Amino acid sequence: MNFKNAAILAGLLAASMAPAAQAQGAGGPAQFQSAGATYRFAPGIRAVHKPAAKSVPEALAAVGASAPSFVAEKGRYLLYREPGAAAATVGQVGGAATLPVVQNVETGGLGVVPGTLVAVLAPAADPQSLAGSLGLELVLSVPAISTAIFRVPAQVDIQASAAALAASPGVVSAQIEVKEHFPVAH
Numbered sequence: 637m638n639f640k641n642a643a644i645l646a647g648l649l650a651a652s653m654a655p656a657a658q659a660q661g662a663g664g665p666a667q668f669q670s671a672g673a674t675y676r677f678a679p680g681i682r683a684v685h686k687p688a689a690k691s692v693p694e695a696l697a698a699v700g701a702s703a704p705s706f707v708a709e710k711g712r713y714l715l716y717r718e719p720g721a722a723a724a725t726v727g728q729v730g731g732a733a734t735l736p737v738v739q740n741v742e743t744g745g746l747g748v749v750p751g752t753l754v755a756v757l758a759p760a761a762d763p764q765s766l767a768g769s770l771g772l773e774l775v776l777s778v779p780a781i782s783t784a785i786f787r788v789p790a791q792v793d794i795q796a797s798a799a800a801l802a803a804s805p806g807v808v809s810a811q812i813e814v815k816e817h818f819p820v821a822h
Contacts, residue, residue, distance in 0.1 A: 677723035711818030726751035747816030761806030
């Protein structure tokens with residue numbers, strides 16, 4: 637993203653976050669930690685995966701968005717404006733997942749939340765039971781490193797799910813997965 641696009645995007649984010657900050661008080665939108673960084677959800681900004689065979693307008697049209705709502709391309713994701721969308725949930729439009737977008741509080745960089753949680757488990761914890769009790773889908777369990785990845789269902793608050801998972805017996809820690817840095821083709 638060039639400097640001009642970054643400045644435009646920063647203005648969009650500031651404008652979209654102002655009402656949320658006022659509604660939530662002086663603290664602004666709820667923040668969370670992931671992989672050592674602090675993030676906050678960007679209300680009104682969503683992401684959709686762009687299949688290689690589709691153009692930007694085609695991928696946006698698949699989720700009911702149009703070219704004027706396009707904000708930026710981030711890796712294989714397209715970021716676009718969707719006013720009124722629930723900030724911390726994965727949506728579903730026409731078979732395509734619409735994903736939350738977050739802003740790194742320290743750097744201002746944007747990240748995509750794919751709707752997964754990464755948990756470090758105590759040795760005796762049963763990830764399948766945890767998934768069932770919390771309404772999550774177990775995506776991957778790696779007992780050798782006491783780690784499991786869970787998918788949050790569409791329309792379920794990701795932050796609330798992460799907090800419930802972190803508070804569960806047998807869970808050492810849990811965090812929301814954020815994809816902020818993508819390889820750049822040279």
